[in-house]
Amino acid sequence: MSARPAKVIVHEVSVAFDSHGRRLAALDRISLTVAAGEFLCIVGPSGSGKSTLLRVLAGLQRQDAGEVRIEAGRPGAPLTAMVFQEHALLPWRSVLDNVAFGLENRGVPRAEREARAREMLALVGLTPFARHYPHQLSGGMKQRVGIARALANDPEVLLMDEPLASLDAQTRLLMQEELLRIWASLGKTVIYVTHSLEEALLLGDRVVLLTARPGRVSQIFPVDLGRPRGLEIRASQEYGALLEKVWSQLREEVVRVMWEARGADAP
Amino acid sequence: MSRRGAPWAAVVSPVLLLLVWEWASASGVLREALFPRPTTVAATLARLVADGTLASHTLTTLGRIAWAFATAGVLGIAVGLAMGVWRRFSQGVDPVFAVIYPIPSVLFLPLVGFLVPAGEVAVVATTAVTSFFLVAYTTAHGVRQMDRLVMDAAVHFGARGWRLFAGVLLPGALPFVFTGLRLGLGYALIVVIAVEIVGATTGLGAFLWLSWQVLKVDDMYATFVVIAALGAVLSYGLAALRARLLPWIQDVAQ
Numbered sequence: 001m002s003a004r005p006a007k008v009i010v011h012e013v014s015v016a017f018d019s020h021g022r023r024l025a026a027l028d029r030i031s032l033t034v035a036a037g038e039f040l041c042i043v044g045p046s047g048s049g050k051s052t053l054l055r056v057l058a059g060l061q062r063q064d065a066g067e068v069r070i071e072a073g074r075p076g077a078p079l080t081a082m083v084f085q086e087h088a089l090l091p092w093r094s095v096l097d098n099v100a101f102g103l104e105n106r107g108v109p110r111a112e113r114e115a116r117a118r119e120m121l122a123l124v125g126l127t128p129f130a131r132h133y134p135h136q137l138s139g140g141m142k143q144r145v146g147i148a149r150a151l152a153n154d155p156e157v158l159l160m161d162e163p164l165a166s167l168d169a170q171t172r173l174l175m176q177e178e179l180l181r182i183w184a185s186l187g188k189t190v191i192y193v194t195h196s197l198e199e200a201l202l203l204g205d206r207v208v209l210l211t212a213r214p215g216r217v218s219q220i221f222p223v224d225l226g227r228p229r230g231l232e233i234r235a236s237q238e239y240g241a242l243l244e245k246v247w248s249q250l251r252e253e254v255v256r257v258m259w260e261a262r263g264a265d266a267p
Numbered sequence: 268m269s270r271r272g273a274p275w276a277a278v279v280s281p282v283l284l285l286l287v288w289e290w291a292s293a294s295g296v297l298r299e300a301l302f303p304r305p306t307t308v309a310a311t312l313a314r315l316v317a318d319g320t321l322a323s324h325t326l327t328t329l330g331r332i333a334w335a336f337a338t339a340g341v342l343g344i345a346v347g348l349a350m351g352v353w354r355r356f357s358q359g360v361d362p363v364f365a366v367i368y369p370i371p372s373v374l375f376l377p378l379v380g381f382l383v384p385a386g387e388v389a390v391v392a393t394t395a396v397t398s399f400f401l402v403a404y405t406t407a408h409g410v411r412q413m414d415r416l417v418m419d420a421a422v423h424f425g426a427r428g429w430r431l432f433a434g435v436l437l438p439g440a441l442p443f444v445f446t447g448l449r450l451g452l453g454y455a456l457i458v459v460i461a462v463e464i465v466g467a468t469t470g471l472g473a474f475l476w477l478s479w480q481v482l483k484v485d486d487m488y489a490t491f492v493v494i495a496a497l498g499a500v501l502s503y504g505l506a507a508l509r510a511r512l513l514p515w516i517q518d519v520a521q
Contacts, residue, residue: 059423078425081423082420084419086416088414088417089420090420090421091515092438092439101421101424105424105425105426105427105430106425133515135515149424153424
């Protein structure tokens with residue numbers, strides 16, 4: 001992996017928010033390097049600024065300090081495209097028009113953008129639903145439209161903010177396999193925020209663990225579980241050992257936050 | 268018997284009411300001079316429709332509603348969008364609106380008469396006032412309730428300026444705009460009748476009041492029926508239009 005060139009460089013990025021008249025640090029001097037084609041997972045306790053970091057990368061949130069660099073490989077391609085937590089589709093647009101939305105805003109002619117959108121719908125298995133409206137789809141299907149919308153823009157880096165969090169357990173498992181298949185076929189650089197360690201280990205090349213507020217990089221775990229991966233890796237010993245290792249570190253963070261919330265020092 | 272909602276259930280109570288009324292008027296329990304039998308009202312209605320009296324008044328009233336509703340709709344949507352987008356504008360106009368809105372619209376008739384030529388224009392302008400506020404307020408709310416995440420997604424995928432306004436903000440607010448229009452249309456009908464009673468010699472309101480004053484009670488009841496039917500047709504017409512124009516909205520009970 002070290003042979004691959006860096007695609008995303010996050011250098012000493014800090015973000016703070018105003019909250020009830022005080023400045024609250026959300027991210028504190030985060031530094032990360034993501035290799036081209038890497039699937040990087042970010043986990044951390046609630047309030048560790050995982051989503052904030054993605055929003056900075058997506059250009060939806062300005063950092064107060066530090067620098068983000070995304071290597072632009074091809075001219076005209078957007079740097080990032082985000083898959084949002086609650087799909088965030090435009091309810092008045094058909095599935096096809098939602099997927100083509102970014103291309104439309106960039107002035108891509110209708111025939112071309114629709115062809116591209118149909119290609120992406122085929123990839124996520126939603127071709128028969130091109131003319132449906134979002135409210136006619138199930139949660140899992142909406143999330144797949146969100147993925148197709150991001151992919152249709154052919155970004156340098158795909159950002160995913162807990163895309164499967166709102167799905168039921170069975171649908172989530174199916175979607176995880178689906179994501180692995182799509183990622184393998186496109187070879188995109190992916191930065192993926194999740195609550196679930198199991199998901200991070202199944203999908204990621206590396207797992208970045210953030211500390212609780214303010215978010216700092218606590219530790220980075222390489223996931224040496226081989227590829228291609230399927231749900232069956234959960235039965236392997238290496239998987240169990242790694243899960244235990246990441247969880248024990250995360251557990252410390254979660255417990256610390258709980259004690260702080262009670263206004264006491266951790267024992 | 269069907270388990271849920273038999274269609275005949277909705278017909279039973281009005282039919283029963285008419286039958287009781289018919290009997291009460293015929294037997295003298297109600298004074299027939301003031302409560303004519305439904306069958307008499309129906310006959311009167313048929314006569315007034317046949318001789319064109321009702322058609323002419325109905326067209327006059329409908330014309331006024333159309334002008335008032337169009338004015339209130341266009342201005343209300345424009346002002347409502349501005350209120351939704353610019354907080355300061357909303358804060359600025361709010362105190363004025365809050366004072367004017369609850370005033371019964373018909374009271375504006377003399378006031379409006381000072382500003383615009385009294386007569387037809389004053390009637391239409393007065394009719395438009397309350398509808399305007401309803402449309403403006405619901406439109407503003409429609410803009411403000413836009414899902415933050417949907418807006419973020421639209422911006423993230425490159426929507427800016429006019430594209431963001433016309434392609435995201437406006438359709439996002441449309442369900443509320445339609446609710447405002449429906450309320451506004453209902454109020455336009457209520458207000459136009461009231462305004463016609465006090466300030467016009469033509470239209471359903473004027474005819475209704477004249478019928479009452481000369482104690483042609485049958486005519487008055489026949490006009491009631493027309494006004495009620497008009498309200499139902501306008502309301503359902505707009506609802507049907509909404510379903511046609513906004514197919515993405517889930518069917519929610521009105």
